[in-house]
Amino acid sequence: MSIENILKKVKDYYPSADLKLLKKAYLFAESAHKGMKRVSGDPFITHPVCVAEILVDLHLDIHSIVCGFLHDTLEDTNIINKDIEDAFGTEIAELVEGVSNIRKIANKSREERKIENLRKMLLATAKDIRVVLVKLADRLHNVRTLEYLNKERQKKVAHETLDIYAPLAHRLGIGRIKWELEDLSFRYMEPELYYKICEQLNQTLEERETYILNAKKILEKELRKINIKAEITGRPKYIYSIYQKLKAQKIGIDKMYDLQAFRIITNTIRDCYAVLGAIHTLWKPIPHRFKDFVAVPKSNMYQSIHTSVVGYQGRLMEIQIRTHEMHKIAEEGIAAHWIYKEKSKVIDEEFNRKISWLRNLIEIQDTLKDPKEFMESLKIELFSDEVFVFTPKGEVKSLPKDSTPIDFAYLIHTDIGHSCIGAKVNDRIVPLKYKLKSGDIVSIMTSSKQKPSRDWIKIAKTTKVKSRIGHWFKERELAFEEKQKEKERDISVRKDVIKEKTTGSESIKREKFSIIIPGMEGEVETYFAKCCNPIPGDKIVGYITQGRGISIHRTSCNNITPDKFPEEHFIKVRWFKGRDNTFEVSISIVAFNREGLLADILNVVHGTSTIVNEAYAKFVGKGQATGKLVVLIKDVSHLKEIVKKIESVNSVIKVYRG
Ligand code: MN
DSSP, rough: OHHHHHHHHHHHHHOOOHHHHHHHHHHHHHHHHHBBBBBSBBBBHHHHHHOOOOOOTTTTHHHHHHHHHHTTHHHSSSSOOOHHHHHOHHHHHHHHHHHHHHHOOOOHHHHHHHHHHHHHHHHHHHHHHHHHHHHHHHHHHHHHGGGGGHHHHHHHHHHHHIIIHHHHHTTTHHHHHHHHHHHHHHHSHHHHHHHHOOOOHHHHHHHHHHHHHHHHHHHHHHHHTTTTEEEEEEOOOOOOHHHHHHHHHTOOGGGGGOOEEEEESSSHHHHHHHHHHHHHHHSSEEOOOOOEEEOOOOOOOOOOEEEEEEEEGGGGGEEEEHHHHHHHHHHHHHHHHHHHHHHHHHOOOHOOOOOHHHHHHHHHHHHOOOOHHHHHHHHHHHHHSSSEEEEEOOOEEEEEEEEOOHHHHHHHHHHHHHEEEEEETTTEEEOOOOOOOTBBBBEEEEEETTOTHHHHHHHHHHHHHHHHHHHHHHHHHHHHHHHHHHHHHHHHHHHHHHHHHHHHHHHHHHTEEEOOOTTTTTTTTTEOTTTTOTTTTOEEEEEEOSSSSSEEETTTTTGTTTTSGGGGGEOEEEEGGGGOEEEEEEEEEEEOOOOEEEEHHHHHHHHTOOOEEEEEEEETTTEEEEEEEEEHHHHHHHHHHHHHHHTTTTTTTEEEEE
């Protein structure tokens, strides 16, 4: 790699780029680092050049690449910020300063240091996301050259990378960098394990390569039949992901058959579903392993269809299906989006909204005194399904995913909830059932004349808010009954009356809720354990009793600690509240067999924004095929709509539930 090489690459994707500026940055860095060497013995300038090249490969803008060249000048040389500003202007000077700030870690305890590091990094992000991209490139090149450091340093850098940088790359959707950071860090943190996995992979390399080749041929033939052009690749999985799987499943690598993943890249979304249809017709899909991130993208913008099938030679095959565009986003994440913005010069509102959670999180973190608290709040956003929204004053509120303005209103104050007449999100009026997204600024309109509506119980997402609204109605009913009774009864007896009422009302409250055991709906008896007496909203777990069905405990209940009972006695359960939930329904289909049948069916179902959990079809002879879909439906009318759509598909004979 050389500066000429970099200039050539940039010219390829960005013909009007200011190459002179790049050359100038290179020469500036070269003279600043003159005479300095890396631990490897190489001239220091090789490092910024490699960092710049990583940024070039992400197709970033010129200023980011300039910053890649200059990123170590402030820390390691006599250059000061003013020099950079004079030579390259304020914007570039700020970027370089941002990257340097991340590196300046105060002398603190390990955890504090980590948090401090994150804080600075994120502070920088708030100003300019490019700072983080340069820092990720810097870290990537440093772990690529980790072999030259001593063991202690290696472990420290690797640890920090897994803790901070890989999750950040993941959060920004840059899969390519995330995987490489993880594999390299793992190699230095657990060298024995790493090389053991490598060695075992090598032993079976030839056999696996033949397998991939043959499976690919079959897939290619199948896709030719339905006239679809797609790129098929079979690649070994990343070492770190194999390690995680081995750890989670507690099996040996010789028992792991899905050591490689197949990827099919198509031209259009329609083709994705067609390919899926073809695969599920060819091979039997494994239940619950089908995920449609095309219909429902991940929060880091990732889109793909995932499925696992009992594939060629009866072996488990994991397959990802996506378009070229989705593939670019999966590999480059936020970077892919960023260059798009640069080229079009359009302020991309969607993009800004997507990263605004990060900005706003940083604004609040100065008010949090305890760094641990900040770490916690960050973990939530990096790894879970919560949304962060803002009050008009900029206060952050966290809510579960899919929460609505009703949830938000009650979270602020019960009275605000009760008197809510409408909501504005980012200054626009939205319906009360609007699903809040991270970064939304929410304001609630109230009126003293307003009263809660029973519909709100359906609209609210959080159990706490549902029960608060329910409570309002209950109280009014109780107050009314109370008045009636007061008229009839002696005041001295009244107290004991109240007692009975309270117990009664609690059981009524709980009756409105029932328990769902995923996959066993309605098949098993459940009852509430008396020891911990769970009420709706509590975190709960089911315990399989002998012959008495399943007892429902709070997860915090002392009677069911895992050391007392074997793990297999526990089962996941959740609260279920009337019509707000979705139900899993299987739909059977009989049709005349033809090419692309399942694909067409999936396509019409996709059009109804329905989540499909399973889909397959098989040829049953006499020119006929049967198919089965397992879908999540909201209610009967939703189901009817899907059935009607499937019936309209050419060659479908009959569609029925079950
Ligand atoms: Mn560096």
